[in-house]
Amino acid sequence: MIEHDFDEDFVPIAAELQRLPYLSPSRDFADRVISGIDRLQPAQGLAPAIASRHLELHQGGQQAVVRRRNVGLVRGTAKAMAGVGLLAAAAFMFLEIDVLTAVLSAATAQYAFAIAAVGAQLGAVVLGSDTIAFLQAGALGAVLLYLTLAVGLFGGYAAIRTAAHIAKRKAA
């Protein structure tokens, strides 16, 4: 209760003012406010069920980026090379792929990785290692994808040539 600092004739009005009820916003008010806050952690102990979905997505994104950064360029390159090698061996064994196609395919893969490795080193000097690590996290996946596509292309081309060669030999 506040102290009286007004005339007696204002007392009934002051009493009525103090009796004014609080008004309530809509029921989802708190949820709408929470959805607008960008610095939340999930509730611990009190109400785990109401942990923010927004936060889960946010943290999930961060974790994915961190994991990708841990994959080194050398390790990725080695895996890619092993994959290409296996595909090439399979192509030689089962598809009678001709040497020229195989050499071109391997050379393309080799130079692509050599250029990527040199570019990464130069980029690290110019842009800083953190930036390059971030770029590599996404770029490595893209390089592998393109490589797989290229190998598939060459493989398909070789298979067609081989089939044509066999058909030609049979016809002869």
Next chain:
Amino acid sequence: MTPKSYTDVSDQQVVVFAQEGREDAYRELIKRYERPVFSLIYRMVRDNETAEDLAQETFIKVLNNIDRYRPEFKFSSWLFKIANNITIDHLRRRQVDTISIEGSPDAITAERARATAVTVTSGGESPLEELESRELGAQIESAIAKLRPEYRACIILRHVEDYSYDEIAEIVKLPLGTVKTYIHRARQELREYLGDLR
């Protein structure tokens, strides 16, 4: 330390948990102050949707900047200060000066006017007392609505929220003398509007 319940936890302590980014602490602060803040804003703008939007903007601004809270001040004072700033800015943009008890001046249909009219509720009274209370409450709401927005904020903070003159001056960012003048004039105007109550 994680509290099992915030029932006996002070505002300052809840704010500390909120500063750690805990959602339950944010919800507790909203739960404690959504009605006072919404009521203050509603009585200044007299439009339910606008009041909700402004109250939402207030809480989002306060809670996103919770690290800037200075514990030497009451959390509620800081909250009301932001609410008042946002509301006054809105009123200046809209130039809404006088509001009718029958509904918002922005209302373009009778339905909208009814929706924006003040509804005063009370509990634990006989039907006659409730009726009288509603009539008195409606008269008070009507009288407050006729005041200038600056007077409205000061008189509500003084007589509804029980803030001292110094705290009100801090909340509305006006000199102490100006606040006293506003409240004095607001009381005079309320006396004129509510002559029957005396």
